[in-house]
Amino acid sequence: MSERRVTFGQATVEAMQHAMRDDDRVFALGEDISWGGNFGQFRGLAEEFGPRRVVDMPISEAIIMAVAVGAATTGLRPVASMSFVEFTLGAMDEIVNQASKFRYMFGGQVSVPLVLRASDGVLRSSAAQHSSSLEALFAHMPGLKVVAPSNPADAKGLLRTAIDDPDPVVYLEHKKITSRRGPVPLEDHRVPLGKATTARYGSDVSVISYSAMVPTSLEAAERLADQGIEVEVVDLRSLVPLDFEAIAASVLKTRRVVVAHESWMFGGFGAELSSQIHEELFDTLQAPVRRVGAAPAPIPFSPPLEAAVIPGADAVVEAVLHTLGAPSPI
Amino acid sequence: MSERRVTFGQATVEAMQHAMRDDDRVFALGEDISWGGNFGQFRGLAEEFGPRRVVDMPISEAIIMAVAVGAATTGLRPVASMSFVEFTLGAMDEIVNQASKFRYMFGGQVSVPLVLRASDGVLRSSAAQHSSSLEALFAHMPGLKVVAPSNPADAKGLLRTAIDDPDPVVYLEHKKITSRRGPVPLEDHRVPLGKATTARYGSDVSVISYSAMVPTSLEAAERLADQGIEVEVVDLRSLVPLDFEAIAASVLKTRRVVVAHESWMFGGFGAELSSQIHEELFDTLQAPVRRVGAAPAPIPFSPPLEAAVIPGADAVVEAVLHTLGAPSPI
Amino acid sequence: MSPDQTAAVVTEGTGRQVARGFHQTMVRIRTFETHVERLFLEGRLPGFVHTYTGEEAIATGTCARLDAGDYITSTHRGHGHAIAKGIGLKALMAELYGKATGTCRGRGGSMHVADFSLGMLGANGIVGGGFGIAAGAAFSALYRSSGQVAVCFFGDGAINKGTFHEALNFAAVHRLPVVYVCENNQYAQFTDRHRTTAVDDLSVRATAYGIPGMRVDGNDVGAVWTAAGVAIDRARSGGGPTLLDMQTYRFGGHYVGDAEVYRDSAEVNDRKRLDPVGRWEAGLVSEGWATEEEISAVWQTAAAEVEDAQLFAEQSPDPDPGTALDDVFTEARR
């Protein structure tokens, strides 16, 4: 397969192109998407596929999701853009009470093959209503699959697979990495849901992460390598289904674990990871699993405040050192 | 203080009466509440306080919460009824993007003294859209306080305190226990937010729980006592703020822990509890913390299926035995 | 009680057969609901149920205008829609019993009856849940050039949900083949609609979307049939959505067991005089399209069918608890 370096956002466009060329049932709907979307995640699709398949929606988040549910259960494969992930809060009834429950509560007679794309995370002081990461909400809801790629190649491969998938998939694209470049296969490319990958090998401590926190963890790992500490970084890619086998394989090797995400630590997805690791690998662990996540506050606008709330590479370094019993550097 | 036995629902009515008599700023709004609400949680209030203070709202959940925010930030103290907790999903933008963030994102210039009352949990085969428990969603959101009483006296005392509180409080009342009776002080009565209580003393295993899972855990404890196992049941009452001191005190004694709730285990609030306990008390623990929660499926209608998804006393017994290293009885 | 009015059974485009068909459907719904009410009060049914008694003309007259491939979305009060769209009484009753033979294999119950193969996209426990789903189904029909139409049934209480507004605007912009049918039974749970809704004539809300709106006597199945026909034809031929405000009244409580403290029996009795079934029967007889004996026979047939359905449901097995986690996702099924 030939690869080029393209941005994460462009990689998702390619996934859409492959899917839409292959299958006329696939269409996109969302606000302003024929103009490319707020982060270029839909760029060029309107030109290629026209307004029938790239549908600019009114500012009506609830109905964007409900239309997706109605279309998905009557033969189509919608990809619904929610733009900023906070806007999903205006469509939670449709996402949770409808999309996630339809298959089960109707006794398996119908599938809901839709993808919900949303941009999450902190980028450039967007303040409290445009900076959150809400994967913990989605992951808690049976019936939703949740993916959060960390790099352009996975962005392409996971989106392609999510569109193929018969069930509702919440596809989270972090704003900070949407413009980052990386090698991406030119061809149609699929990454299976529910399969983690090892972003860096190491034997001392496992850092379990996903989305934008993977590059941050890699940065921390580089810094720790200078101190002679070899960190293994596991990129979950999918939160639901969760590849616990991959986590366990790494933990069995390192016996020390940090789980890291940008969203709030309290009640975050890291708590699920930490709990499962403790439950399943208690005797293996040399130290309790350490969590890295945002401090419990809405995301502030001021850059120094934002940096104080959101975890960066420092926080990962500190957590790794903590699991090693080293005194905190701060 | 004189006590009588009244239902949980009636106890909440009393709390409303005390608050509304004391303070004209307190009013209630919600669908059909002048008729008492779906579970009698507002019974008699319309008769005493009239339509000015007991406001029957259109079926417009988003605006119920938004009106509460607008009223709370301009001098009133709304108590908003969301009826079934699933209906909050239609008002998540108002709850999370507005109510929870206002104080912080506006720099502390305003408080949002509102109470969101919602009935959660499983009662009598109400199926997927009327049986969930969503405390994990609320607890993850900085700026929301979350309480979930387990008995009528706490129901009264916590609601009273929640109404007094200057911040948004999500008050979760489990449908199964709303009609249960217990001793309740006749007088005005307050239970502080953020204070757990010990529902049963024991030295072998701590069961950390809240809401309807407390009576279930007590039932399990009785059964285990017959086997000579003494379980301590900690009733958190508040999830945010969380009384970790009380948890730690119990765990330091028993060194074995089960956390139990009715909502889905995966990504549930129990994961936060389990993580914190492992992080803080790793060396104390004789066994990993065991979680009890619903299996990952929307709640089914059929009674035998419902029972297969929702944890009961059996599940708590099994989990306790598991922490003791005993072979599972099932 | 004999009805106050006789419905005119002679309507353009119907005849004796069609008119008798309406009667049969209405009687089947009425009989099913009356029976279900008794079963619930006897403690035979899990959950809770909302019956359609008094509102039968709406589902009957509307669904009679739909093709088998057309879609409907339904509500918490969905048994009538299910029957009118063709779900068999056995599968319906079994679902109410939570049995493995129910339309949703016992997973859904009364509030989530569905049969997607019949275009019945589900009763829905979320008030207003159908607005956007119907729009989505209609969008899908247009996208696939399938010629299908979607009908969204909803209540007078649901009209105040934001989803009403979002869906009707979207449907109007895209001229979707969808019809919004308000079953205006004057109450939302315990609350008189006038206490929570700013306008009396709900069809004026069509103005906000530049689409046609019309008030209809929802207790006259012929009038329903006529109005629904116009709207459905318009939808199918590219004319876009319509809003119909169908006036009706529920004879029973909001749910079975409702003490009904919020309305007095004088009002209820008064409104019962406009019984859609009785009015239609009077019309059939006065037109000479059915005899009293034929009408009795319809009731007897329906009663037998409902009893059969009960027997079927009661003899059906519960779902296997071992399957409780099946069908959360598509691949996992044993």
Place this chain on the structure above:
Amino acid sequence: MSPDQTAAVVTEGTGRQVARGFHQTMVRIRTFETHVERLFLEGRLPGFVHTYTGEEAIATGTCARLDAGDYITSTHRGHGHAIAKGIGLKALMAELYGKATGTCRGRGGSMHVADFSLGMLGANGIVGGGFGIAAGAAFSALYRSSGQVAVCFFGDGAINKGTFHEALNFAAVHRLPVVYVCENNQYAQFTDRHRTTAVDDLSVRATAYGIPGMRVDGNDVGAVWTAAGVAIDRARSGGGPTLLDMQTYRFGGHYVGDAEVYRDSAEVNDRKRLDPVGRWEAGLVSEGWATEEEISAVWQTAAAEVEDAQLFAEQSPDPDPGTALDDVFTEARR
């Protein structure tokens, strides 16, 4: 560019002073926004900003009708509302810089400017977020018999949010003292409103709630002042809500930096000829209510004030990172 039309500055109930006051407010907003645009492009401001340039007449004419104790809710495009409701340029600018001296102590930024002590209940980053909050503030005013009125500013895109419908219905049922002012600038982000909205005249949506609705020339501050006056008086005197569709146009992009590929410069230039500031100035001069020199002086004063504000903001301290967790809840503050 001189404007195509001259606005009639003589309006019932105003006079020279009031008319000149409008001018001053509009010029302060225009000058602030123009300056902010430059500061943003120079990379001095964090986040992103949406400017109000071209729409100044709406906030100016409307807020001139409000008392200090009255409420407004604002949008992502909130600087103009903030200024018109009395927020000082220093505190406003400092907030845009994220400084400790800002209206929200740097926590909010451009999209969350607020001053509750001035009845400015916040710019809001959620489109449609203000509909219900304004209704709640109006409910509160009625409950407290305070005589206050609330005005909700929102965009032509926001009108399709479900919250519009829920709020207007509720407000109409309770005859709340609230006015809904649509700043109809023809676009929602990059999308022409006609592509996503079923009706052209947005004021017809009032019909759905049985309340008055009116289309207004939103680039004529006198017309705004008149229409807002009628609506605010009605609200204050118990007549309930009003919906105003104020026609306007934003001169700049959706946000500063927007490439504006979705509209051509011919259109933009054409609409700029209806500049609300220029039209008003032409009116002032032709009426003899202001000389060219006086008008220049207003611009100079505003420019100096805005530069002062910039200086103030740049010299202000950042918030202390040690306070990052303060004010999540009310009690926790150091």
